Amino acid sequence: MTNNKMEMVKDLPNKKITVTRYFDANVADVWDAWTQSELLDLWWAPKPWKAETKEMDFRNGGYWLYAMVGPDGTKQYAKISYSAIEPQKSYRATDAFCDENGNPTNTMPSMNWHNSFHADGDDKTKVVIEIHFANEADFESIIAMGFEEGFTMALGNLDEYLASRA
């Protein structure tokens, strides 16, 4: 449908991943799709999961409480808290897994987001997502390691290493 490719840039010293993606729509539509729960429900969950909003209050200090519903009906709740909202420009968000009442569960680390929206003509919008990892929890370390440039070499050597150990 489109040839818009996602780009991922890793910035290890700053513990940051930047994802950039263009969309064939104007900035108002793209902004709505990211900030209105009826629209988020339609795309936020990767297939075959579905997103189901429980509460949405998109304003500074507000949050989106939603469930990821699996094909077998299992629900994983998550909460995204918003701040620094500049309509149709950018906002900050923090995500965390939680129970159905929005109380955080500590099974996974939370991430800090900064999403910005840039019009590129009347019918194209660039979305830049900066994901910042604040802590040094195991899971985050894993992410950072994998994302670090130059580490790919070591990963490429892994097969060889495994073969030599067999």
Added chain:
Amino acid sequence: MRRDVFQAIADPTRRAILALIALQAMTPNAIAEHFDSSRQAVSKHIQILAECELLKQEQQGREIYYHLNIKKMKEIDKWLEQFRNIWESKFDNLDKVLANIKSKRHDK
């Protein structure tokens, strides 16, 4: 205090050590021979990597050999793949949602 893994692998010497032992397990001396820095400096780097569980050590006779911690490496690999797939899938969904909004407006 817990070591910061981010810092651990931001260092080029430590990344080089990881790449080296990915090929074969090595003793600290063998690793040090690949670098111009002092043995103490290299040994400090090894210690940091071991504290972050990127390396595993194994005693063979009187020598200590360092291995890559494969389990940790596989986790990285899997996580990365998932991360990319999840976002690509979400963005494909979003493309459709946006196209829908547009065509509905057009119909009006």
